[in-house]
Amino acid sequence: MIWDTFLAPFAEFGFLRRALVGCLALSLSAPPLGVFLMLRRMSLTGDVLAHGILPGVALGFVLAGLWMPALAFGGLVAGLIVALGSGALARATGGREDAALAGLYLTALAAGVTLISWRGSAVELTQLLFGSVLGVDDAALLLMGGAATATLLFLAFAWRPLILECFDPSFAKAVGVRGSVWHLGLLALVVVNLVAAFQAVGSLMAVGLMMLPAIAARHWARDVGGMIAAAVALALVATLIGLLASYHADLPSGPAIVLTAAGFWLISLVVGPVDGLIARYRPRPHLDG
Amino acid sequence: MNTPELRIRDLTMTHGRRPAVHHLSFALKPGAMMAVVGPNGAGKSSLLRAIAGLHAPSEGRIEGLSPGCIALLPQQSALDRAFPLSCRDAVLFGLWGESGAFRATPRPERVEGALDAVGLHGFGRRPVGSLSAGQFQRLLFARLLLQDAPVILLDEPFNALDARTSADLLAVMRRWHGEGRSILAVLHDIDLVRREFPETLLLAREGIACGPTEVALSAENRLRARMMSEAWAEQAEICDQAAA
Numbered sequence A: 001m002i003w004d005t006f007l008a009p010f011a012e013f014g015f016l017r018r019a020l021v022g023c024l025a026l027s028l029s030a031p032p033l034g035v036f037l038m039l040r041r042m043s044l045t046g047d048v049l050a051h052g053i054l055p056g057v058a059l060g061f062v063l064a065g066l067w068m069p070a071l072a073f074g075g076l077v078a079g080l081i082v083a084l085g086s087g088a089l090a091r092a093t094g095g096r097e098d099a100a101l102a103g104l105y106l107t108a109l110a111a112g113v114t115l116i117s118w119r120g121s122a123v124e125l126t127q128l129l130f131g132s133v134l135g136v137d138d139a140a141l142l143l144m145g146g147a148a149t150a151t152l153l154f155l156a157f158a159w160r161p162l163i164l165e166c167f168d169p170s171f172a173k174a175v176g177v178r179g180s181v182w183h184l185g186l187l188a189l190v191v192v193n194l195v196a197a198f199q200a201v202g203s204l205m206a207v208g209l210m211m212l213p214a215i216a217a218r219h220w221a222r223d224v225g226g227m228i229a230a231a232v233a234l235a236l237v238a239t240l241i242g243l244l245a246s247y248h249a250d251l252p253s254g255p256a257i258v259l260t261a262a263g264f265w266l267i268s269l270v271v272g273p274v275d276g277l278i279a280r281y282r283p284r285p286h287l288d289g
Numbered sequence B: 001m002n003t004p005e006l007r008i009r010d011l012t013m014t015h016g017r018r019p020a021v022h023h024l025s026f027a028l029k030p031g032a033m034m035a036v037v038g039p040n041g042a043g044k045s046s047l048l049r050a051i052a053g054l055h056a057p058s059e060g061r062i063e064g065l066s067p068g069c070i071a072l073l074p075q076q077s078a079l080d081r082a083f084p085l086s087c088r089d090a091v092l093f094g095l096w097g098e099s100g101a102f103r104a105t106p107r108p109e110r111v112e113g114a115l116d117a118v119g120l121h122g123f124g125r126r127p128v129g130s131l132s133a134g135q136f137q138r139l140l141f142a143r144l145l146l147q148d149a150p151v152i153l154l155d156e157p158f159n160a161l162d163a164r165t166s167a168d169l170l171a172v173m174r175r176w177h178g179e180g181r182s183i184l185a186v187l188h189d190i191d192l193v194r195r196e197f198p199e200t201l202l203l204a205r206e207g208i209a210c211g212p213t214e215v216a217l218s219a220e221n222r223l224r225a226r227m228m229s230e231a232w233a234e235q236a237e238i239c240d241q242a243a244a
Helices: A003-014 A014-039 A044-054 A054-064 A068-094 A097-119 A122-130 A138-167 A169-174 A179-201 A206-217 A224-248 A253-271 A276-281 B044-051 B089-098 B111-119 B133-147 B163-178 B190-196 B217-226
Strands: B005-014 B018-027 B031-037 B061-062 B070-072 B151-155 B182-186 B199-204 B208-213
Touching: A003 A014, A003 A224, A003 B018, A014 A044, A014 A179, A014 A206, A014 A224, A044 A054, A044 A068, A044 A097, A044 A179, A044 B199, A054 A068, A054 A097, A054 A122, A068 A097, A068 A138, A068 A179, A068 B182, A097 A122, A122 B018, A122 B151, A122 B163, A138 A169, A138 A179, A138 B089, A169 A179, A169 B070, A179 A206, A179 A253, A206 A253, A224 A253, A224 B217, A253 A276, B005 B044, B018 B044, B018 B061, B018 B199, B031 B044, B044 B070, B044 B182, B070 B133, B089 B111, B089 B133, B111 B133, B163 B182, B199 B217, B208 B217
Parallel strands: B018 B208, B031 B182, B031 B199, B070 B151, B151 B182
Antiparallel strands: B005 B018, B005 B061, B199 B208
C-alpha cells in the first residue's frame, strides 16, 4: 500500500523522479523569495513576472520548438526585461511602478499566447502555460538545481540587507546599504526560479509554489526566519503530495502542486496560531495586568 | 568624544524645481544642542535628510562629514512598524557599522544594555509590531544609543508621546549632550525648546535666524517665519542667487 502509493511511481518512472527532485530543490529556494516579496508588499509581483517570461518562452518556442535551453533563455531575458524595465519605466515617466507592471504583464501575456498559438497547437500552449512533468529531462533538472543553489547562496549574503531595507529603508541608505541592488538581485532570482520551474509546473503555476507557501507561513511564525522555515516545509510537502496526486489521478502536475499548496494556505488561514481565524475570533481569557 | 563641526553652506534642496530648503547656511559646533523650529513645510525634515546623506542637495554643500559620524532618528511613518522583527534584532541594526551585512556582531549583549537604558527591559523577544508608539520611539532611541555617533539628528523625537516617555527620552538626550555629542532636533514644542535647547535654527525654507534660542525665537523672527506662504508662488522667478 505504502509502496504502491508513495514510492512505486518514482521507482518506475525516471521523469517523475527528476520532477520530484527538481521541484523539491525549488521548494527550498522559491518560498523564501516569496516571503521577501510578501514582506515588501509585492505579493503580486511574482505573478506579473511569471506572465512576463511568457513572450520570451514563446519566442524560443517559435524559433526552436520545444527545446529546453531556448525556452529557458528566452524566458530569462523576457522576465529580466519586465523586472528591471518596470522600475526604470516608472522612474523615467514619473508613473507608479504598479501601473507600469500592470501594463507590461498584460502586454507580455497577450504577446506570449499570440506567438505560441501562431506556431503551436493547443496542447503545446497548455504545456507551456501549465507544465508537464513528462518534459523534465536532465537539462531541466540541472536548471532547477542550479537556480535553487544560486538562490540559497544569494539569500545567505543578502539576508541582513534585505531585512533592513524592508524594515527601515532610510536607515539602510544612511548606513550605506545599496537597497536597490539587493532588490534587483531578489527580482532577478524570482525570474530565474520561475523559468526553472516552468518545465515541470508551467510558467503560470510556478509562482504558486513561490507565493502560496509564503503567505501561508505568515500564520505560523512571527519572525522572518520562522516564516521561511514554515514556507519551505509547506512547499516540500505540497510538492510531494501534488506530484503523487498528479500521477494517480492523471492531473496536470502544476495545478496539482499549486492546489495542494492552496489547501495548506486555507488550513493555515483557519488554524494558524498567528492571525489565523480561530486564533483571532475565539474568545480567550486575558492576563491580569 | 571626537565630535566634528558641521558647516552647512548655501544648501538648497528641491522637489522638482520648488525649493524645500533655500540657500541655507549655518554651523553646528561640536557639542552643540540645537533645535530646528519652523512651520509645516519649512524644510526641516529635508534638512535633516540632507545632512544624513539620504537626499543629495541640489546646490551647496555640507562640510565636516565623515563616514559613520551621523545618526538619524526618522519619523515613525518612514518605517514599516508591522515588519516581523523582534525588538532585539531591530536594535541590533544600530551596530551595522561594526557588523555590516555579513560579519558577526561583537558583544551583542550591548543590545540588552541599550534596551534597559531606554526603559524597555525584557522587551528583547517582543515583535516590534506589538509596541505602542511611545515604546517604538524608545526602541529607536536604543538603536541610536548603539550607533554611538558623535552627531545625532532627531526628527520630531517627542511627537505624540506621553509626559513620562518624553521625560525619559529627554534624559537620554541630555546624557548625549553631556558626552559632548552634537544634537540637531526638529521640534514643535516651543516651551520645550526654550527650556532645553541653548541654540535654535528658525527655518522657513530660508534660514530666518540661527543662534541663542531667545534671540532666534524673538517675536519679530517668529512672525517672519509665520509669514512663509504654505502655497508655492506660481509666478516665482528662477532663482539666480549664485551657488557659493
